[in-house]
Amino acid sequence: MVGPLRIMDWIWLAIGxxxxxxxxxxxxxxxxxxxxxxxxxxxxxxxxxxGLGVLMLLGGCYMxxxxxxxxxxxxxxxxxxxAQFAMATxxxxxxxxxxxxxxxxIRWEDIVEYHFDPKGDLxxxxxxxxxxxxxxxxxxxxxxxxxxxxxxxxVQAGEGPKNPE
Numbered sequence: 001m002v003g004p005l006r007i008m009d010w011i012w013l014a015i016g017x018x019x020x021x022x023x024x025x026x027x028x029x030x031x032x033x034x035x036x037x038x039x040x041x042x043x044x045x046x047x048x049x050x051g052l053g054v055l056m057l058l059g060g061c062y063m064x065x066x067x068x069x070x071x072x073x074x075x076x077x078x079x080x081x082x083a084q085f086a087m088a089t090x091x092x093x094x095x096x097x098x099x100x101x102x103x104x105x106i107r108w109e110d111i112v113e114y115h116f117d118p119k120g121d122l123x124x125x126x127x128x129x130x131x132x133x134x135x136x137x138x139x140x141x142x143x144x145x146x147x148x149x150x151x152x153x154x155v156q157a158g159e160g161p162k163n164p165e
Contacts, residue, residue, distance in 0.1 A: 009072045016076030019083040026086040033105050034096025040122075040139050040147055041091030041101075053084030092122075092137040094150055099124070101136040108154045116144060 043049075056077050063074030093100045098107040106124065113125045121135040139147050 012073045012076045016072070016079040019076070019079035023079070023082050023086050026090065029100065029105060032097065033093075033100040036093050036095055038094040038143070038147065038150055039091055040143055041093060041137055042140075043088065043091055046088045049084045049088035053081045053088060056081030056084060094147065094154075099136060106136070109156060111151075111155045114151055114155065116148075120144070122147065 058081075060074045060077030060079075060081060063070045063077065065074075067074070090102075092102070095105075098105050098110070100106075106126065110126050111124055112127055115123055116139065117123050117135065120138050120141060122137060122139050123133075123135050125133045
């Protein structure tokens with residue numbers, strides 16, 4: 001018969017593996033997106049996520065090293081801490097392969113047109129088969145012209161990019 005602590009070990013192992021897979025997918029997405037051409041993102045929770053990641057990583061290491069009873073739980077906390085680091089460093093970026101944002105990589109060839117809304121959000125219209133169009137994130141006023149120039153050089157739409165500014 002399996003005891004309750006053994007069942008919890010399996011649950012913590014599954015949680016830790018899920019966080020490790022999330023970190024691996026984030027790293028894979030960054031590699032596939034290519035080199036950073038322009039970093040335009042802002043993550044308002046960056047400091048909190050970095051602090052939480054450090055605490056989770058240190059606490060997980062302590063648990064994994066000092067206690068055989070909580071070793072698997074400690075490894076799960078270490079994976080969760082690494083996921084916090086990955087989330088803290090995820091920003092809206094223009095990269096070689098496209099725009100790497102919150103949702104996923106949006107390839108240059110999938111963008112039909114773009115514009116900045118009055119609040120400063122970068123709004124994209126994608127090809128019909130891609131299914132999603134909308135705002136990808138806010139761009140500082142200082143960087144808007146540089147972002148617009150880079151987008152104009154990369155977007156190969158038939159009508160040309162739409163930019164009201």
